[in-house]
Amino acid sequence: xxxxxxxxxxxxxxxxxxxxxxxxxxxxGEFFVLLGPTGAGKTTTLRIIAGLxxxxxxxxxxxxxPADHLPPAERDVAFVFQQYSLYPTMTVYDxxxxxLRSPLRRIPEAEIKQRVEETAEKLRISHLLQRKTAHLSxxxxxxxxxxxxxxxxxxxxxxxxxxxxxxxxxREALRIELSHLQKTQGSTTLFVTHDQTEALTMADxxxxxxxxxxxxxxxxxxxxxxxxxxxxxxMVGSPKxxxxxxxRENGNLHITDSPITLPADASVELPAALVVGVRPEDVVIEDxxxxxxxVMLIEPLGMETVIYLKSGGQTLVSTTPGITRLRIGNEARxxxxxxxxxxxxxxxxxx
Amino acid sequence: xxxxxxRDASDKQPAISRYRSxxxxxxxxxxxxFLWPTLALLISINIFPLFYSLYLSFTTYxxxxxxxxxxxxxxxxxxxxxxxxxxxxxxxxxxxxxxTVSLQTIIGFGLALLLREKFRASGVITTLxxxxxxxxxxxxxxxxxxxxxxxxxxxxxxxxxxAGRGPEWLASKELALWAVVIVDVWMWSPFVMLLCLxxxxxxxxxLYEAAEIDRASSLYQFWRITLPQVAPLLLIAVLFRTIEAxxxxxxxxxxxxxxxxxATELVAVNLYRLAFLGQWNTGKASALAYIxxxxxxxxxxxxxxxxxxxxxx
Ligand SMILES: Nc1ncnc2c1ncn2[C@@H]1O[C@H](COP(=O)(O)OP(=O)(O)OP(=O)(O)O)[C@@H](O)[C@H]1O
Ligand SMILES: [Mg+2]
Numbered sequence: 001x002x003x004x005x006x007x008x009x010x011x012x013x014x015x016x017x018x019x020x021x022x023x024x025x026x027x028x029g030e031f032f033v034l035l036g037p038t039g040a041g042k043t044t045t046l047r048i049i050a051g052l053x054x055x056x057x058x059x060x061x062x063x064x065x066p067a068d069h070l071p072p073a074e075r076d077v078a079f080v081f082q083q084y085s086l087y088p089t090m091t092v093y094d095x096x097x098x099x100l101r102s103p104l105r106r107i108p109e110a111e112i113k114q115r116v117e118e119t120a121e122k123l124r125i126s127h128l129l130q131r132k133t134a135h136l137s138x139x140x141x142x143x144x145x146x147x148x149x150x151x152x153x154x155x156x157x158x159x160x161x162x163x164x165x166x167x168x169x170x171r172e173a174l175r176i177e178l179s180h181l182q183k184t185q186g187s188t189t190l191f192v193t194h195d196q197t198e199a200l201t202m203a204d205x206x207x208x209x210x211x212x213x214x215x216x217x218x219x220x221x222x223x224x225x226x227x228x229x230x231x232x233x234x235m236v237g238s239p240k241x242x243x244x245x246x247x248r249e250n251g252n253l254h255i256t257d258s259p260i261t262l263p264a265d266a267s268v269e270l271p272a273a274l275v276v277g278v279r280p281e282d283v284v285i286e287d288x289x290x291x292x293x294x295v296m297l298i299e300p301l302g303m304e305t306v307i308y309l310k311s312g313g314q315t316l317v318s319t320t321p322g323i324t325r326l327r328i329g330n331e332a333r334x335x336x337x338x339x340x341x342x343x344x345x346x347x348x349x350x351x
Numbered sequence: 352x353x354x355x356x357x358r359d360a361s362d363k364q365p366a367i368s369r370y371r372s373x374x375x376x377x378x379x380x381x382x383x384x385f386l387w388p389t390l391a392l393l394i395s396i397n398i399f400p401l402f403y404s405l406y407l408s409f410t411t412y413x414x415x416x417x418x419x420x421x422x423x424x425x426x427x428x429x430x431x432x433x434x435x436x437x438x439x440x441x442x443x444x445x446x447x448x449x450x451t452v453s454l455q456t457i458i459g460f461g462l463a464l465l466l467r468e469k470f471r472a473s474g475v476i477t478t479l480x481x482x483x484x485x486x487x488x489x490x491x492x493x494x495x496x497x498x499x500x501x502x503x504x505x506x507x508x509x510x511x512x513x514a515g516r517g518p519e520w521l522a523s524k525e526l527a528l529w530a531v532v533i534v535d536v537w538m539w540s541p542f543v544m545l546l547c548l549x550x551x552x553x554x555x556x557x558l559y560e561a562a563e564i565d566r567a568s569s570l571y572q573f574w575r576i577t578l579p580q581v582a583p584l585l586l587i588a589v590l591f592r593t594i595e596a597x598x599x600x601x602x603x604x605x606x607x608x609x610x611x612x613x614a615t616e617l618v619a620v621n622l623y624r625l626a627f628l629g630q631w632n633t634g635k636a637s638a639l640a641y642i643x644x645x646x647x648x649x650x651x652x653x654x655x656x657x658x659x660x661x662x663x664x
Contacts, residue, residue: 052560073566085561089579098575099565148565 002063002155002188003028004049009058011044011212018044019055020212026156029186031179035199035223035235036209042192043082045209046158049190050077062155073104078149082160082192084141086133086148093129096120096147119151122177124170138165143174150181157182157189163198175202196236200224208232230348233277239306239317241342242278257313260291262338268351270343277342280306283318285326289333295326309334408637415631427638436613437621437639444618447528448596451535455592458536459543460585466544467551481545483538492605495534496521499606521607527614531606535599543588550584551577582661590654597647618643 004026011019019041026032034042047053049060051072060067067075078099086095096116100107120126123143128136133144142165149157162178163171179202182189193199199206200220207217208231216228227233233241245256248270253262255276264270285307293309293316300306305324309316309332318334326332343351376384408427410420431437466477483491498506499520507517520530554577562572600619603609609616609624622643626636 050564052563072560072563076566077564079561079564081557081561083557085555085557087558087561087576090575098562098567102566103568103571104566148561 003030004156004188004190005059005061005064006045006049007059007061009045009048009055009060011041011048011053011055018212019048022058022209022212022214024207024214024217026188026190028188031182031189031191031202031204033199033203033206034190034192034209035194035196035206037194037235039211040209041212042194042209043160046079046160046190046192049075049156050079050158051075052079076155078152078154078157080145080149080157080159080162082164084145086136086141086144088132088134090133091129092120092125092131092133092136092144095133095144096129096151099148099152115151119147122150122181123147123174139167139170142166146174146178153185153187155188157187157191159189159191161192161194163193164195178202196238200236208235226350227277227342228350230275230277230344233342233344237279239280239319242280242283242316243344244276244278244314244316246274246276248272248274255312255314258311260311260314260336262336262341265338265341265343268343270351271345273346274351275344275346275348277344278316278336279340280317280319282337282340283309283316283334284337285318285320285324285332285334287333289335291335292331292333295328295330295332298324298326298328300324307332404637405641407634408641410634412634413631414626414633420634423634427635428642430635431639431642437618439613440616440618440621443528443613443616444597447532447535447599447617448593450529450532451539451596452589452592454532454536455540455543456585456589458540459588460547460581462540462544463547463551466548477548481541484541484545486538488538488601489605491534491538492602495530495537496606499530522611524611524614527607527611531599531603531615534606535596535602538602539592539595543585543592546584546588547581550581554580579661583658586654586658586661590651590658593650593654594647597643597650 005024007023009019009022010017022041022045024032034045036042044053048055051067051070055068062070062075087098090098093116096119097112100112100115116129117126120129123146125140125143125147128140128144133141136144142162146159146162149159163174166174175198181187191198191202200223203220205217205219206223208215208223208228210231216223216232218226223232224236227236227241230243234243244258244260246253246262247256248254248264251264251266253264253270253274253276255261262276291311293311295307296310296315297308298305300323304319304321307318307320307324307326309318316334345351407420409422409424411423411426412418412420462480466473466480498504501507501517501519501522502515506520508514510517512518518526520526558576558580559572562576567575598619599617600623603615603617603620604623607615609620618639622636622639625632625639
């Protein structure tokens with residue numbers, strides 16, 4: 001295993017700036033997640049680390065040594081491709097065995113067989129081993145693709161949205177399996193996803209990427225509790241954070257278009273116009289609540305219930321544990337957990 | 352569904368609306384309209400001759416003699432299979448097919464591998480390479496005759512022989528068949544190349560990327576990725592070329608006329624002689640044609656079986 005570093009990486013495709021001065025460091029044995037919306041440059045980052053794409057500027061280091069001159073084969077990475085990239089004329093078994101059969105490795109066939117079968121077991125594809133890959137379902141292909149990576153012991157795993165095509169149950173199971181595998185083997189992993197749950201549950205650290213730029217790097221806790229911009233705040237957390245435009249006046253914050261007024265936090269310097277971010281779980285529905293709003297919509301999720309409250313021209317999303325007695329159209333009282341409010345400038349940057 | 356309806360001003364004028372019925376064709380009518388002429392043509396110039404010649408192959412008959420066919424049963428077939436001369440022609444044909452198809456496959460596939468990489472002018476070069484395929488075989492035969500000429504031909508010159516001292520390609524019993532093979536390969540390798548190029552360009556790049564990450568050597572990549580993926584199209588190319596090579600006639604006529612002796616007398620050439628020269632032996636020629644047909648069908652079937660096996664994997 002190894003650590004990997006990116007320093008000031010930029011990449012252009014024609015006029016399109018896919019990566020703009022991207023730098024981060026993945027430590028040995030770390031589970032590092034790259035989180036970003038579609039088109040953010042996640043795949044491009046992985047391809048540059050793997051050596052499939054060449055950056056315009058910047059340096060990639062593996063184990064503190066520049067790796068830019070190395071071809072993909074010598075970087076010794078394992079790559080789970082977003083589009084699976086299985087060898088269509090071969091069976092699942094041969095696909096999994098392919099990286100082990102490389103003449104550069106000289107692994108005896110008996111060991112190959114054992115490793116392939118172990119991997120298939122973990123990914124629950126043992127029953128598919130003799131099938132050709134061309135006729136597998138998307139989820140099956142995706143698991144074979146993961147298998148082709150974890151059958152090896154590379155210096156780093158690069159996984160490009162490896163769980164995107166699985167159903168919820170299998171995704172959860174494999175999330176746990178991959179996390180467990182990573183922890184027990186201590187493998188360095190760079191995991192790409194646009195799914196915030198995956199990012200928060202699996203990562204040691206998360207880097208949030210937006211339009212080719214790193215917006216924030218930090219632990220899941222940092223990202224969730226101290227989002228650097230409104231973009232990050234919206235990216236993580238489900239349901240999405242409430243972002244309310246507000247104006248500061250005489251030590252109070254008046255939420256635009258709404259009767260809600262909060263005392264301004266004295267410990268921070270707040271501008272006259274700002275955006276207030278409140279997580280849904282911090283909009284607490286209680287009879288003693290300071291504010292009131294009309295219930296617009298109720299989404300029971302079992303463990304919790306999502307309630308949309310209209311207060312003036314603003315709609316706030318709130319989550320309440322369990323089932324609620326409220327009905328659509330009811331008037332509900334709620335309060336806002338003041339010490340957990342996020343403040344952003346009108347440019348979206350955290351204050 | 353195609354519905355043809357010609358709508359024009361007449362729609363709005365009830366007085367002449369009865370003309371509309373003539374302009375409206377139902378789907379079924381349209382189908383018949385396209386189908387029947389084609390069928391008629393097919394039956395009159397393909398199906399009927401096919402069965403009529405099958406009948407003629409069991410008779411003694413000459414197309415220029417003003418006499419009706421006389422039924423002789425299997426006599427024509429017996430004659431042909433017992434004719435040691437014809438076996439020589441079959442052997443010539445077999446050698447020719449084997450040589451020309453395997454050389455075309457190797458050269459065509461090789462060219463495709465080279466031209467697969469896009470470089471400057473690769474499009475122009477591809478087009479230039481395809482030109483021989485577009486020429487008429489008789490013309491090709493005639494000008495290669497000049498190229499092979501021992502006293503002023505450029506072929507021997509390029510091989511480095513002084514004028515007039517090189518081998519006589521078309522007049523030598525050993526070399527004449529090779530000469531035909533060379534011209535056929537020159538003419539038809541581009542065809543194999545074209546199909547292989549189509550097969551190669553259909554292989555997605557990401558397979559090679561995955562293989563590279565999996566540390567497969569380029570030879571291993573060729574065997575495990577390139578070849579299996581191109582195989583179906585390559586096999587189709589080989590199938591086409593085999594069938595065509597069996598029927599090679601015009602090229603030989605242009606180059607050697609079957610000579611010297613019977614060194615380049617292929618079955619198709621002899622068939623022509625039998626049918627249209629000298630005695631116009633239509634009955635026996637039909638029988639020979641059917642024997643060739645059966646051989647071609649048999650060989651094609653082997654290919655097609657193999658092709659299906661590859662496709663199913
Ligand atoms: N080979 C290429 N040629 C041109 N543009 C490209 C190429 N590869 C990527 N891009 C562009 O670079 C940007 C980043 O692409 P990338 O594939 O890295 O996004 P991504 O974050 O992986 O998105 P997704 O979540 O949809 O997979 C996109 O705007 C894309 O159009
Ligand atoms: Mg991607």
